[in-house]
Every structure is written in structure tokens, then in C-alpha cells.
Amino acid sequence: MFAVPSFVWATGVTFGAQSTVSPSLVKLAREGVPWFLTALVVTGFLKLLGALVGIGLTRPRRSRISRLMVFCGGGAATLLTWHGGLFVVHGVLVEAGAVSVESDLAGLTGWYLYLWGPWFIMGGLAFAGATVLYLAKRDDRRRLRLYGAVGALGALVLSLASTATGIG
Template identity: 35%
Template sequence: MTHNRSPQRARLLWCGYAAFWLGLLYALVSVYWAAGGTVGLDTLGGELERLARARDPRMIAVVWLTAGLKLFAAVLGLAVVQEWGQRVPRRVLLTLSWGATAALVLYGGSLVVGQTLVEAGVIEASADMDRKAFSWHLFLWDPWFLVWGLLLGAATWGRARRSAAR
């Protein structure tokens, strides 16, 4: 039985660390843009790009808030697989982690599904669609949320099973 737990623990750790790194990288992109960086803003498209380029104070505040939330969700990936995460009450940690998982998967998943339907011609794209930004969202930004959420969910599931078995 111990033999089966070791690969299971390795997968749990891998998912938690991968969720952490994906979240951290995503948070760093937001920090870069919030601090005034402009490389890659054209991948956002539309009003988001316009407001970011204009350094609209409300938009910049939202980007800083987003960076903080991404960093918090990234740390949840570590908290569910590290010993120090056991200092957080189980119910609190699992509630936060499941909540972040649901937000990431629902947000990323719904966008990817919708964009895939547009790409496949099932849904008609608007005439003024920014094709470059659309492609970046379909192939990077939105799947990133989805994959991050799935990894965090797998790590959280493993943590919930491990702590329930105790």
C-alpha cells in the first residue's frame, strides 16, 4: 500500500507546484502591465488594451487587484501540497482552493468553449473582431486559466482525499 501512495503523492506535488508556477507567471504578467509595461498589450485587444495604454487609473487598479488575486490563487497551489499549508484550517483552505478552482475552470473553460465555437464558425464573429487578440486569447490567455484551474483542482482533490483519510 505504501508503494501506491508514493506515485500518488508525487502527482499531487506536481499538480500543486505546476498550479503555483502557472499562477505566479500569470500574476507577473499582470504586475508588468500594471507597472506600465506595454509589451503584449496588443494581445488583449479592444477596450482592455485601450484603457491599459491610456493608463486609465481604474484599469490600472483592476490590474493590480487581478495580480494580487492571481498570486493568492497561485499560493493556494502550494498550500494544498506543502506541510505549512496544514497550519491553515482544513475547511478554510479547501473552501478557498475549491473556490479558486471553480473560478479558474469556469472562466477559462467558458471562454475557450465560446472562442472555439467562433473559430469553428458555429458562432459568427463580430465584424470588428481583433483577430490577433482573439487568437492570443483562444490559444494562450484563456486556456492558461483553464489548465491552471484543472491543476489546482487536482491538487486540492488530492489534499481533500489525504486529509479525509487521516
């Protein structure tokens, strides 16, 4: 379900986005900017992959698949929690008056503070919990923790890089 808006918005239909997403992003979708539509489609597929990883973390697997599940679970937990945390911290700073935003973005602050941020944080915590439970059922959990740590660190570096470049 979480992937559906990405695919719908990639078609240029921005239903539900006008009041909950940055106007500049809505404009890119409406105008059919190729790189942005590609980003939406890739994001949709990553969300579907995340669903498969979430399901995979509920099933026992062989060693090679286990490493991949723990790597992706650690990465997803970190990326989602970090992303949601940024939304919440920024929203709190805006609401407190410590940071100002452009007038066309002011109405979106509540959406990011009270909906999107907590939603991403809950998703990240769900992945973290699923990964921990997956590891608890494994005899080789000590070795697998390394894969989770590498996935988490990779996700954090990816997020920081995308934020620094203005993409994320």
C-alpha cells in the first residue's frame, strides 16, 4: 500500500499530494520531469522490495539469504527512522519558531511533524524489531549482526549524502 502513491504520482496524477507534499515536488510530478518520475518509480519499487524484506524477516532462511535479510533489515530500520526523525525535528523547530520556512511550505509542517515523520519512525522501528527477532532465532547471530551494522551504516551514509546534495 505504501508504494501505491509513488506509482500514481509518477503518472502525473497528484491526488493526495497537493496538501501533504512540498509544492515543488508536486509541480515536478505534474510537469512530468523525467528524472523525478524515474525517482518516483524507483522509490515505488524500493518500497515493494521493503515489503519483501519485511516478509523475509519473518521466515527462516539459509545462510546467504539470512545475510541479505539482516543487511536490508538493518538498512531499512536506520533509513526510515533517520528520515522520520529529520521530519519530526524539523517540524518541532518550525513550530517552536526556531526555524522559518517559506510561506507555501508552512501549511505542510504539521503533516511532516504529526504524520510523515512518525509514520517513517514507526516503519523503521518495525524493521528494527523484525531484524532483532530474526537474529534471535539464528545460531549464527553474532556473525549476522555485522551485516545488519553494515546495512545500517550504508543507509545512514546514503541518507546523509542525499541530504547534503539536496536530493533528500
